[in-house]
Amino acid sequence: xxxxxYKIMFSxxxxxxxxxxxxxxxxxxxxxxxxxxxxxLFSGKPVALKRDLSxxxxxxxxxxxxxxxxxxxxxxxxxxxxSLVATDDHPEPEPQTASASPAMQAQADDRMSCxxxxxxxxxxxxxxxxxxxxxxxxxxxTEFEASIQPATSSAASxxxxxxxxxxxxxxxxxxxKYLNFDGRIGRLRLLAWNLLLVLVxxxxxxxxxxxxxxxxLAPLGWLIGIAAxxxxxxxxxxxxxxxxxxxxWSGWLxxxxxxxxxxxxxPFLMLFMPGTQGPNRFGPPPPANSTGVKVAAGIFxxxxxxxxxxxxxxxxxxxxYMENAGMMGGEGMEGMEGMEGxxxxxxxxxQQQLEQQx
Numbered sequence: 001x002x003x004x005x006y007k008i009m010f011s012x013x014x015x016x017x018x019x020x021x022x023x024x025x026x027x028x029x030x031x032x033x034x035x036x037x038x039x040x041l042f043s044g045k046p047v048a049l050k051r052d053l054s055x056x057x058x059x060x061x062x063x064x065x066x067x068x069x070x071x072x073x074x075x076x077x078x079x080x081x082x083s084l085v086a087t088d089d090h091p092e093p094e095p096q097t098a099s100a101s102p103a104m105q106a107q108a109d110d111r112m113s114c115x116x117x118x119x120x121x122x123x124x125x126x127x128x129x130x131x132x133x134x135x136x137x138x139x140x141x142t143e144f145e146a147s148i149q150p151a152t153s154s155a156a157s158x159x160x161x162x163x164x165x166x167x168x169x170x171x172x173x174x175x176x177k178y179l180n181f182d183g184r185i186g187r188l189r190l191l192a193w194n195l196l197l198v199l200v201x202x203x204x205x206x207x208x209x210x211x212x213x214x215x216x217l218a219p220l221g222w223l224i225g226i227a228a229x230x231x232x233x234x235x236x237x238x239x240x241x242x243x244x245x246x247x248x249w250s251g252w253l254x255x256x257x258x259x260x261x262x263x264x265x266x267p268f269l270m271l272f273m274p275g276t277q278g279p280n281r282f283g284p285p286p287p288a289n290s291t292g293v294k295v296a297a298g299i300f301x302x303x304x305x306x307x308x309x310x311x312x313x314x315x316x317x318x319x320x321y322m323e324n325a326g327m328m329g330g331e332g333m334e335g336m337e338g339m340e341g342x343x344x345x346x347x348x349x350x351q352q353q354l355e356q357q358x
Contacts, residue, residue: 006058007077008050010070012042018069022277026068029278032116051077115141132284174284179238184246184286186275192296193239195303201232245282246275 014023020042028035041047049072050061058074065072113120114127116137126133177183178193185193205228211221241251247270256266278285289297 005077006053007048010072011046013071023069173287181241185242188297190243191300192293195300204228248276
């Protein structure tokens with residue numbers, strides 16, 4: 001008696017705490033399929049996502065699909081015991097190979113398709129569409145297939161169910177690149193890195209300013225200050241580009257920070273817009289935030305909130321103090337001229353005497 005075979009059924013229901021768009025994106029990544037084809041699975045009718053699975057294989061597919069947010073179930077696949085095999089009267093069709101000219105063959109040999117996203121490009125070690133390292137991806141794919149394939153496989157049949165592998169690549173993470181215009185970083189890491197950048201830049205510029213003011217190697221101080229300012233600008237633009245990549249936007253949009261009025265709103269969009277769930281065309285998602293990143297981001301948020309509030313409270317009080325002291329805009333002199341009995345000639349003569357004494 002043969003072993004019991006299973007199938008994975010899906011009727012369009014979602015796991016708790018998952019939304020439809022997120023699950024559609026996850027399934028498109030797992031099955032390496034277009035999002036439009038994945039949406040057809042959410043018609044409400046039961047669909048067999050995988051058939052003819054052993055118990056261990058069915059559990060692995062069940063776990064991977066539930067992690068992606070699809071509420072699937074495992075059922076006995078009774079039809080897997082029935083198969084149509086080739087006979088003498090109905091042999092299996094032989095595959096036909098199309099001949100190609102040498103020029104077309106050479107051109108085809110120079111191009112490749114990404115095994116993950118299907119992007120066609122000249123042969124390279126890295127995919128220009130999704131940013132994966134192709135050799136590493138193929139190695140992980142081989143390991144996964146080896147873990148789910150049975151020890152023995154039956155002969156291929158044109159009536160067999162499609163064997164589409166599901167690759168659980170939702171845990172793939174990108175590498176952090178501190179001075180690079182590739183890659184992705186999240187909102188908290190953007191704040192943490194900018195806080196560190198501001199502290200380092202202010203420290204260097206402060207030392208350079210001390211050298212200039214103290215007339216101690218003033219030319220070197222100017223050189224250090226200018227170099228620190230340029231470096232901080234380059235690093236800041238790099239961080240912003242990687243944040244835009246995390247949202248799924250082009251890094252060239254960072255130029256909007258230099259457009260008047262737009263630069264008032266656009267930084268807040270960069271700060272509050274969530275990143276893309278899973279990989280996008282700029283690469284895999286960034287690593288999870290460490291404790292240090294969370295603490296630094298929290299400090300920066302507190303600074304961004306407290307400093308404007310403090311200025312809004314203290315500036316009117318300072319202006320009122322200056323006005324009462326008669327030191328704003330020459331109001332003190334105007335008040336003296338308005339006083340009865342004020343002798344301007346005597347005041348000027350007294351001022352000249354003070355200058356001569358000095």
